[in-house]
Amino acid sequence: MLNEQVRQKLIAIAGAEGFKDDPQSLVTHSYDGTPMLQSLPDGVIYPADTAQVSAIMKVLSEHRVPLISRGSGTNLCGGTVPVQGGVVMVMHRMNRILEVDLENLTAVVQPGLNTKQFITHVESLGLFYPPDPSSMSISTLGGNIAECSGGLRGLKYGTTKDYVIGLEAVLPSGEIIRTGGKLMKDVAGYDLTKLLVGSEGTLAVITEATLKLIPPPKAKKTMLAMYKDLYGAARTVSKIIENRIIPATLEFLDNPTIRVVDDFAKLGLPLDMEAILLIEQDGDPATVERDIAMIENICRSENADRIAVAADEEEALKLLTARRSAFTALARLRPTTILEDATVPRSKIADMVMEINRIAKKHDVTICTFGHAGDGNLHPTATTDARDPEEVHRVEAAFEEIFEAAIRLGGTITGEHGVGLVKAPFLEWKVGAAGIEVMKGIKQAFDPFNLLNPGKVFAKESRKRVVIDRG
Amino acid sequence: MLNEQVRQKLIAIAGAEGFKDDPQSLVTHSYDGTPMLQSLPDGVIYPADTAQVSAIMKVLSEHRVPLISRGSGTNLCGGTVPVQGGVVMVMHRMNRILEVDLENLTAVVQPGLNTKQFITHVESLGLFYPPDPSSMSISTLGGNIAECSGGLRGLKYGTTKDYVIGLEAVLPSGEIIRTGGKLMKDVAGYDLTKLLVGSEGTLAVITEATLKLIPPPKAKKTMLAMYKDLYGAARTVSKIIENRIIPATLEFLDNPTIRVVDDFAKLGLPLDMEAILLIEQDGDPATVERDIAMIENICRSENADRIAVAADEEEALKLLTARRSAFTALARLRPTTILEDATVPRSKIADMVMEINRIAKKHDVTICTFGHAGDGNLHPTATTDARDPEEVHRVEAAFEEIFEAAIRLGGTITGEHGVGLVKAPFLEWKVGAAGIEVMKGIKQAFDPFNLLNPGKVFAKESRKRVVIDRG
Incomplete structure (x- = not known):
């Protein structure tokens, strides 16, 4: 009290x-x-x-x-x-768009502004703010900045970090700092802007942000490719990139997710597929047509069983539904849904999915996997029941091994959700003891009395590395 | 000793x-x-x-x-x-390309690797590493990372920071840390990668870098637009961006620079022009044609006196020479050349050039201005003589006012060159006393005994703000 x-x-x-x-x-x-x-x-x-x-x-x-x-x-x-x-x-009272500068293609916003509302406003001015976390109808820009949110367009357009070019923030002392500005380049001292993005509210309270806007793409095309072979889908991802095509969206659903989504959204998806890729390209109309044609060829050469290219906006929305409804569909299954975001180099997607399946089986838990295949950012999602401590314990053990596997494959424990409380015990696996010490030093420099969001990012005790049963 | x-x-x-x-x-x-x-x-x-x-x-x-x-x-x-x-x-012995990963579009390099050599190698593999500092024939990637180098392609493609996704670095204690990885997304703890980029060798010694590569553009077109009215050129810059075109290059030369460059390179440039814009667009051939046509129209509507669009690669190189030779041409004039990089929001380019001219006149010094108009990053360059302390003092006084003017226009004291020794006294103008304190805290966290590149970034005494004579 x-x-x-x-x-x-x-x-x-x-x-x-x-x-x-x-x-x-x-x-x-x-x-x-x-x-x-x-x-x-x-x-x-x-x-x-x-x-x-x-x-x-x-x-x-x-x-x-x-x-x-x-x-x-x-x-x-x-x-x-x-x-x-x-x-x-x-921060909900501080929810205004303070300025959209059409000459400099920047916007100045308050942190409590709703993400979707901002995106819609910017689009009405003929501009584009790409970061589109799945929670954007509800989330705020301040929250997106604190967590460095990603989204479906991250592969081509990057994440929140790539669009924050200036901040106003209040330090634990109450002092106000301003970083960056309406500047595409600024190397005056350490980059506090990028440091504060993704710092999860542990260093300063963000009170204003200057965001970079870009011209919107002129056209967009959406397609689905379905595979009976998981590795065919994974090779498609790699081959698209190897062919020097960076799609706007390159998403993945595994078989358990396909089943759940189809049951929920009645999309008539083929339930015998091991993987579905949702692919979107945007840009100039001719470029989009050429890229989608090339991608179709790649999908075929990797034995995609079915390919559906949306003829119009309405069909595109239907195809997108498969991916956009994944979390909602999964959340219906059982009382508790735990969505994680282990991330690997994109060439390791198939290996990671196989690892997730192996680990889920080992611990006798249900894990469906979907996510941003193009940037290796998977969302293995466990459906469980918080009232069953024994099962929850098995789920936690499985996720521990999943993080371990991600690290082993050259990946990380979180691609876009943040460390917070849940992944604090695993941070050392990714950044090492020396990395943790440096980060704690940074925390100390900003917040000597540990008042801002205490108990987050840094765990009291880091988990020992588990020994993976490779059998 | x-x-x-x-x-x-x-x-x-x-x-x-x-x-x-x-x-x-x-x-x-x-x-x-x-x-x-x-x-x-x-x-x-x-x-x-x-x-x-x-x-x-x-x-x-x-x-x-x-x-x-x-x-x-x-x-x-x-x-x-x-x-x-x-x-x-x-770092010259540590100069190897350790890997180019064609599946993940990443490269792993040692810090002593020559920038140009790396760019050439990557291009031979059909890939693209955009950061192209003017010094790239001589500079190393480690130096580029330490300074967060920019270049002529920064407007569209960003700077070094946007391409460094992982680092290995040695802390002052001798401990080795690894940050990021072959990952397009990683939010595991504070972003040490982006913090180390541009930290000017004051936090850690960078020993390895993982760089992001992108598909190269398929076509490129180069043009010059020449203006008798400085504001016409500046309005052209703003209008191009307002028309949702982001050119690959959008460079500016003022009249004194034009004269010097023409005398040096014998390009037959019209000497009565107040400004020349060098503009390049790249991308798909149709897009490039359309953008260049639109840019030509904008230049005409802003009363460009002459417009030259290169018909082929050879002509393009000739047009590029005007900009690429600016520093060399200026360096011939007098024994000492001091090149600065005050940066403003791009909408303030004309105001900043006018301020520079006014300040140069006031202090009776010669300052030629050229630079990256598209991202507001100007290079006011004084030609002087180090053996004349009185003149050098006037040059320094002029630059002090130029930094002050840049800040007043919403800009910064350095866009791509770094703070180092030269701009340390002015850093507080940009980041404030509280910002300096936070940065010093970060320095302390990494380097408690102040052993790495001491005496840089932070000045013993910050300069008092000068009072600008607005007459």
Whole structure:
């Protein structure tokens, strides 16, 4: 519980309507998009502007109270669960588009702005903001920046990091820093902009962002390719890239996912396929036609069993549904859905899927895999039941081995979801003990009293590497 | 001077041929591409591999001897001048391409590899590495990474930072860290990869880099547009971008530069023009034709006096010469050439050029301006004489005002050259006192004894903001 003095100071800053600590508000902000994690905060605050964020931070800093800044809490790594209590700062009142600069192709936004709303606005001006996390209808840009969100267009267009060129942020001391600007190039000192993107709210509270916009593609074409052989699908992915084609989207669904999706969305997908690739290319019309024709040829040469190219926008949307509904369809199956994002070099996609299947079988758990094949970012998703501790334990053991396998294949424990609480014990596997020490030093430089989102990214104890049974 | 014990330890690691401290070697490594800066190191060492770098670092760390890692020393910010003595580590023996992975479109290189040689090799494999700093015939990839080098293709393709996806680096303790990998996405902890790019050798010694490659464009077209009105040229830059065209290259030369270049290269350029734009577009042939046609129209609507579109590769090279020879031509004029890189939002290009001209006149110095108009990165270049302290003082005063003007226009003190020694006093103008403190904290986290490239980035004293005479 907050002491009354702190409480009164916070109310004085944010107003009575801007601070809440009734039980319902506390419970509502005790969890995020991640299953099976919950911890009550001591208060919830809704700042109206940067000055308020700074003033709040000064009070909390003085009294050594933790602060967890968040948007819509759609993250899947427990990134915004207030595990050490403190004040949850919800950025929803700071949700304005401050500027779209058509001369410089930049936008300045507040962190609480909804991602989809921003994308729609930008598109109405004939511009393009590519990062499109699956949660974009609900998520905020501030949350996307904190987690460095990816999405379906990441292969060709990169992730959130590639579009953030300037930030305003409040340090734990309450001081306000500004990094970058409307500048395509800036090497004045260390790159704090890119450091803050993906720092999961542990270094500073982001209060404003300058984003880079690009011209939109003039045309787009969507296709599905279906395979009875997993390796045929994987070789298709590699061959497309080897042929110097970078599609806008290159997504993968495995057989268990296909079955679930078809049952949910009634798309008439062939249930005997081991893999489906969803492929989109965009750009100039002639380029798109040529690339899609080349991709079709590659799919055929790798023995795709069926290929469907969308004739129009409506058909394209139907094909996209197969991929877009994967998470929703899986979430219906059982009470608890755990979606992970182990990532490997794209040439290792098939090996990774085989490893996931082997590990799932070993631990007798159900794991469906889909994801961004083009950038090696897979989402192995376990359907389980949080009320069955024994099964959950097996799921956790399986994911531990999946992370281990990803690292062994030259990959990483998270491609776009973040470390948060869930993957903190595994971070050392990827970055090593020396890497952890350097990162802790950076944390210390920003946040000497460990007030910002404490308990995240760095685990109390790192997991020992498991010994993989290669049998 | 190094004590004999350290000397012997270093020789034991790198071999007698790998360590030098004869006067000639010390003098040769006492300066870099920056005029008027020189300071003798105590030794020069040439490691053969990462293990040697680590062993050397451990010795130097134990004895608290500074280390300055460098490639070819082409930087223009005094970044590799050993101002506090110590050992200069030249990476030229570590100059191999370790791998080009055609499936993942990545390359793994050592830091001492020549940039041009790498680009040529990659192109021979039908791939493309866009960063093309003007110094690329001499520079190394390690140097490019340390400085986050840009180049003529930065507008469309970004800078070195956008292509470095993994690093191996040796910390001041001698420990080896690995960041990122052959991964298009990795959010496992803070982004040390992007933090090390552009950190100017102050945080770690880079010993290996994983670089992203992309498919090359299929066609390219080059043109010049010449203007009697500076604002016409500037409006052309803005209008091209506003029309959703991102050219591969969009370079600018002002009238003084045009005169010097023409005198040097005998190109028959019209000497009464206030500005020349060099524009290149690449991509699919049809797209290139369409974009160049649209750009021609824009140039005409902004009253370009002459437009020359290259009919073939040979003509294109001739047009490129105007821009590529700017620095060489200017360097002939007088004994000392000081090339800066103040950067502004691209919509402010004309205002910035006008400011530069006003400031040059005020201080009675010659400043020619050329640079990357498309990303607002200008290179105001003073021709002067280091032997005339009074004139040099006026040049320095002028540059101080130029940096001030860039900041005032929403820009930065350096777009691609780095802070180094030369711009350290001005860094606070861009990032603020709180920004400096955070950066110093990061430095402290990596390098607690301040052994890596000491005296750079952070100045003993920041310059007070000058009061600009707006008359």
